[in-house]
Amino acid sequence: MMIRDYQPGDFQQLFSLWQELDMGGAERGDSPEIISQTIEMGGRLLVVEDPASGELIGSSWLTFDGRRIFLHHFGIKKKYQRKGYGMQLAVESLRVIRQKGYQVKLEVHQDNIAAIRLYEKLGFCSFPGYDIYMIRKPGEIEPDRFV
Numbered sequence: 001m002m003i004r005d006y007q008p009g010d011f012q013q014l015f016s017l018w019q020e021l022d023m024g025g026a027e028r029g030d031s032p033e034i035i036s037q038t039i040e041m042g043g044r045l046l047v048v049e050d051p052a053s054g055e056l057i058g059s060s061w062l063t064f065d066g067r068r069i070f071l072h073h074f075g076i077k078k079k080y081q082r083k084g085y086g087m088q089l090a091v092e093s094l095r096v097i098r099q100k101g102y103q104v105k106l107e108v109h110q111d112n113i114a115a116i117r118l119y120e121k122l123g124f125c126s127f128p129g130y131d132i133y134m135i136r137k138p139g140e141i142e143p144d145r146f147v
């Protein structure tokens with residue numbers, strides 16, 4: 001397997017992979033434009049490709065907001081899981097993070113034992129008691145309602 005940077009032609013295959021892994025979708029704001037924007041801002045989107053077939057079997061999306069790196073959409077296609085590819089992709093991601101030299105943060109569901117084991121092995125530590133809050137639809141934000 002080969003780990004390389006995302007190219008715009010990868011989007012459809014990547015989108016299918018994210019759907020299979022329940023990691024992405026239009027409601028999360030995942031689009032080719034958003035990906036390009038994160039890369040322009042200093043992020044990286046690594047993909048794992050089977051060089052023989054061109055099949056994309058994994059992704060690790062590192063976004064950078066000027067303060068921290070955020071790890072999103074880290075996953076390996078179901079039929080290729082438990083073969084060490086997740087660890088290989090994680091190692092490559094850590095190389096990128098180390099080279100950039102910023103703190104890294106991620107979100108993981110408490111029932112996702114596979115991912116939690118992997119992240120803890122890599123040195124990530126959790127912050128029990130915190131919840132995630134989001135506003136999914138920016139067009140529905142109405143600041144004037146509260147004044």
Ligand SMILES: CC(C)(COP(=O)(O)OP(=O)(O)OC[C@H]1O[C@@H](n2cnc3c(N)ncnc32)[C@H](O)[C@@H]1OP(=O)(O)O)[C@@H](O)C(=O)NCCC(=O)NCCS
Pocket residue numbers: 021023073074075076077080081082083084085086087088107108109112113114115117118121
């Ligand atoms: C988490 C994930 C990326 C791991 O990828 P993978 O290629 O299967 O992982 P690897 O084979 O490289 O395993 C690396 C380590 O992860 C942990 N791990 C992986 N699968 C596991 C499982 N089913 N149960 C427990 N630990 C597991 C183990 O610590 C493993 O090391 P070991 O093989 O020495 O025990 C994969 O399960 C996945 O894509 N899940 C769906 C997407 C997802 O939930 N991503 C995380 C979003 S926050």
